[in-house]
Structures are given as structure tokens and as C-alpha cells.
Amino acid sequence: MPVYIDQTGRTIKLKISPHRIISLVPSQTELLYDLGLNDNVIAITKFCVYPNKWFLEKTKIGGTKNINIPLIRSLNPDLIIANKEENVKEQVEELATECPVWISDVNSLEDAYTMIGTIGCITKKNSVAQLLISRIKSSFAILDTQPAELVKAAYLIWNNPLMAVGSGTFINSMMEKAGFENIYRDKKRYPITDFNEIKAKHCRVLLLSTEPYPFSQIHISSFQQLLPGIKIILADGEIFSWYGSRLLKAPDYFSILKEKINKY
Numbered sequence: 001m002p003v004y005i006d007q008t009g010r011t012i013k014l015k016i017s018p019h020r021i022i023s024l025v026p027s028q029t030e031l032l033y034d035l036g037l038n039d040n041v042i043a044i045t046k047f048c049v050y051p052n053k054w055f056l057e058k059t060k061i062g063g064t065k066n067i068n069i070p071l072i073r074s075l076n077p078d079l080i081i082a083n084k085e086e087n088v089k090e091q092v093e094e095l096a097t098e099c100p101v102w103i104s105d106v107n108s109l110e111d112a113y114t115m116i117g118t119i120g121c122i123t124k125k126n127s128v129a130q131l132l133i134s135r136i137k138s139s140f141a142i143l144d145t146q147p148a149e150l151v152k153a154a155y156l157i158w159n160n161p162l163m164a165v166g167s168g169t170f171i172n173s174m175m176e177k178a179g180f181e182n183i184y185r186d187k188k189r190y191p192i193t194d195f196n197e198i199k200a201k202h203c204r205v206l207l208l209s210t211e212p213y214p215f216s217q218i219h220i221s222s223f224q225q226l227l228p229g230i231k232i233i234l235a236d237g238e239i240f241s242w243y244g245s246r247l248l249k250a251p252d253y254f255s256i257l258k259e260k261i262n263k264y
Contacts, residue, residue, distance in 0.1 A: 004122055007105035007115060008084055014100055017124050018079035022072060023048060024064060024092075025083045028104065031116060031244030032081070034132065035125040043075055050246075067091055073098065081119065104243075108173040109140070112243040136247045140177060143251040150181035151261065153205040154198055155235065158213045161192045171209075174240045178254040180205065195226045205261055206230050211237035231261060 002014045022043045023029040029048035032041050043059040045067070059075065062068040064086045072080070077099050082092045084105040095101050102122065104115045113133050120129020155165040155175055165171045166187035175182050183201040184191055198206065206227060208215035220232045238246060239253045 002122075004102065004118065006101075006103045006118075007111065008103045010096075010103060012100040012102055014079065014122070016078060018100075018122065020075065020077045020079070021123070022061060022075065022077045022080045024061075024067060024080065024087050025104070026050070026064070027238075027242035027244040027246060028081050028083065028115075028119070029054065030242070030246060031119065032123070034245040035120060035123060035128050037123055037125065040123065042077065043072070067095075069094060079122070106170050106243040107168055108170065109177065109247075112170070112247060113137070115243065116245075132245055132248075139248060139251040143177065143254060150176075150179060151204050152183050152202055153180040153207060154183050154193070154201070154203050155180075155207040155209060155240070156193075156213075156215065157190065157209050157211075157237075159215065159219065162194055163190050164193045166191050170243055171240050174250065175207075177250070178240075179258055180207075195223070198227060198230070203227075203230055206232045207235040207240075208232065209235050209237040209240065211241070233257070233260065 004012050006012060019040055021032065021037065021041045023032055023041060024045055026045065026048045029044045030050045033051050033054060041054070041058065043061045044054060045062060045064050046060045047064055049055050061072050065088055069091065072095060080095055080099055080101045082101055082103045084103055092101055092103065106112050106115055116129050116133055120126045153175065155171055157163055157165060164184045165182065166184045166189050168188050172182050172185060183203050184193070206223065208219055215234060220234065224232055236253060239250050
């Protein structure tokens with residue numbers, strides 16, 4: 001019986017190679033598709049919008065924070081893939097009493113590589129997963145060779161109250177890769193902040209994420225009046241926070257973002 005350790009340190013045992021997989025995480029759903037597991041994945045969340053084909057065809061088991069446990073039971077999965085941050089602990093623990101649940105905990109690019117590799121191993125798609133990891137590493141290697149001074153920046157994920165990204169998060173790791181020095185790196189996870197603190201920390205660029213809060217041009221116009229002299233830009237939340245195969249798109253996006261900032 002194969003035994004695997006998930007990224008929270010839990011041990012899971014699989015009686016068979018999984019053929020009835022349920023994904024509770026949008027970025028990992030996209031990864032499963034890119035690993036070629038169309039016939040194996042039987043259900044996803046309502047937020048798993050990629051690929052569109054799966055979003056239209058696969059069974060939906062609720063949202064990432066509000067999953068339909070009775071429906072999941074009725075689908076008789078042999079593997080559930082969850083995430084420590086995106087899913088509710090109590091819900092995941094209840095499912096784990098009835099079915100193998102593999103939980104990711106991704107706070108850095110290295111964690112993402114481990115997640116991709118392990119899921120590839122569990123689903124018997126190891127060679128595809130390793131090729132994907134190699135491609136992502138090559139893309140980031142090119143990005144890392146570009147000389148650039150780190151720009152002091154803040155990344156907001158919520159409004160009313162303003163909530164920023166701190167250390168110990170995947171987004172913070174991506175900010176560094178994109179050439180930013182996170183002004184909230186001295187705070188953990190997702191600190192609440194305000195405009196006065198943003199100014200006091202000598203922020204040069206304010207990134208407004210498109211998810212989970214849908215910041216838009218309206219917010220840029222409003223915030224700019226309160227933060228004169230600070231460049232405010234919409235940031236693609238999927239690029240900064242999705243840690244599956246979407247990482248392939250991150251280096252090119254970061255390069256474009258740098259060019260956009262330099263034009264201000």
C-alpha cells in the first residue's frame with residue numbers, strides 16, 4: 001500500500017492508484033488538468049474556472065471554504081486534494097476520516113515544486129510533473145538573471161479593512177521573484193494596514209490584487225488621491241497566488257510588470 005506524506009506532515013495511504021479524484025483548490029485543479037488527468041478528476045469547486053472545459057462539465061462540490069460534504073461522500077472519491085490555507089480545517093478533517101486527503105501547504109516556489117512533484121507521483125504522472133517543474137525552473141532562471149534593484153512595494157488583497165501580504169506567504173515569495181521588496185515582510189501572513197502606514201513605510205509601488213478582493217481601476221483612482229507619489233497598479237492575483245502549472249506564465253508577466261512600472 002503506497003504511503004505519502006503531505007505538506008502538513010500527515011501520512012496518507014492509498015489502496016489503489018487514484019481514479020476518482022476531487023480537487024478543492026483552483027490552482028491545483030488546473031495542475032491536474034495539465035498533468036493529463038481528465039478521466040481521473042470527478043469533481044471540483046465552483047471557483048475552479050480553469051480549464052473552462054472542466055468548469056462546464058465536472059461536478060461542483062461547493063466553494064473552497066464551504067464544501068458540500070454529503071455530495072462528496074456520494075461521489076465515493078479515492079483521493080481528495082486540499083490546501084491548508086484555502087480550505088477549512090474542520091471540513092478537511094471530517095473528510096479525512098472517510099477518504100485519503102492530501103493537503104498542500106505552499107509558501108514558496110520550492111514548496112510549489114514539491115507539491116507538483118508529489119501530486120505527479122501520487123497520480124502516476126511523475127514524468128509529466130518533472131518536465132513541468134523543469135520548464136518552470138528554466139523560466140524563472142531567466143528572470144533571475146535580469147539585474148534589477150528591488151522596489152519597495154505593498155500588495156493588497158482586501159479592502160475595508162485594507163489587508164496586505166506579509167512574510168510566510170506564497171505571494172511574498174512571488175513578490176521577491178518579481179523584483180519587489182515587500183514593505184510588510186516584517187509582519188506575518190496578512191496584516192491589516194492603512195494608508196498612513198503605507199506612506200510611512202516608504203512604499204514606491206502599491207499592487208492591488210484582482211483576487212480575492214476584486215480591486216479595479218476605480219480603486220486606483222480613489223487611492224491615488226490619498227497616496228500621491230506612489231505608483232498604484234492592478235496585479236493579476238492568479239499569477240501571484242496560484243502555485244500550480246500557472247507558474248509557467250509568471251516570469252513573462254513579471255517582466256511586463258517591470259516595464260509598466262518603469263514607464264511611470
